[in-house]
Amino acid sequence: MSAPRTVVGVSGGVDSSVAALLLVRTGEPVAGLFMQNWDDDGSGECRAEEDRRDAVAVCGRLGIPFHFRNFSREYWAGVFEHFLAEYAAGRTPNPDVLCNREVKFKHFLAAARELGAERIATGHYARVAFEGGRWRLLRGADRDKDQSYFLHQLGQEQLAATVFPIGHLPKAEVRRIAREAGLPTHAKKDSTGICFIGERDFRQFLGRYLPAQPGEIRDPQGVRIGTHPGVFYFTLGQREGLNIGGVRGRPAAPWYVVGKDVAANILYVDQDRDSPWLMSREVRTEAMHWIEGAPPAAEFACTAQIRYRQEEQACRVRVQDDGTLRVRFDRPQRAATPGQSLVLYDGPACLGGAVIAATDAPVPGRSGPAERTVR
Known part of the structure; x- marks a missing residue:
């Protein structure tokens, strides 16, 4: 079997499925590769096995080879440890950005080259252009789905070896193509959030790694309003999860996180959304x-x-x-x-x-x- 020219990151979702389909339709040698980035922690919340089965089904439907790589160790070291350290410091990290830089466009790209491929493809809503002797990352045509924000850490080497086959399409068109092609993922719900958290409660998940450290909730002037389970569970502007009931002398209006003092373990809140x-x-x-x-x-x-x-x-x-x-x-x-x-x-x-x-x-x-x- 000849080596594929392009290896598609097949995630088991509709976007990567259509990305693979469009490449197959060009007639070039294509293979699919499923990345497992998180080992099952026993909670049953991560859909990796279901997604893997869907990815296998898509590759079977398209008649292309299927490959599997477990990058969970690389994900832990390159993404998750940083995720925990940032939350412990009271900051709010974005693991999707690091996952793209450290896993999808680093270890996945290396794995594709080991298979003899020249380039990789993913189902991201973004575009690549070569202009003035430099590679440029452009927004996806569907502004509501554009994912260039999460890809901003890519550089010239990665962009030179990457294609985004659906970057010029609106989401509705991607669904239509998948449905008409009979792809088993055509009606699959889009994944949201972070795989290693899944549908479970975020605070409950984070508490497994960063134990609760209860402290005071205060208003910006320092008046005690209530208590919290740990400042690192909250982010600026957050409304949900504060569990602040009626406060004597205060309006019956929502409270928002407006500050965190990690050293003193104090969470500051205000009742003005645009405080x-x-x-x-x-x-x-x-x-x-x-x-x-x-x-x-x-x-x-x-x-x-x-x-x-x-x-x-x-x-x-x-x-x-x-x-x-x-x-x-x-x-x-x-x-x-x-x-x-x-x-x-x-x-x-x-x-x-x-x-x-x-x-x-x-x-x-x-x-x-x-x-x-x-x-």
């Missing part, structure tokens, strides 16, 4: 990753997202000597969160991204404004 304690105009990042290898200028205007599916926000970027960024937004941003990713765009082109380190939002519990970082 001034949540709003920031400037963000400082860790070292920036540039998809094309370098910034377009030392200072420039572009748009940015501080979370997935956020509308693009106009901003001005200043590149620091140490490779970090200072980004000032035209409008105040709600709940810019240390540990999350700030991703820059020039039109449809993703320039790259970096982890948010701090913001200029006021810090609850202090008498004056200060740059917010996790204490």
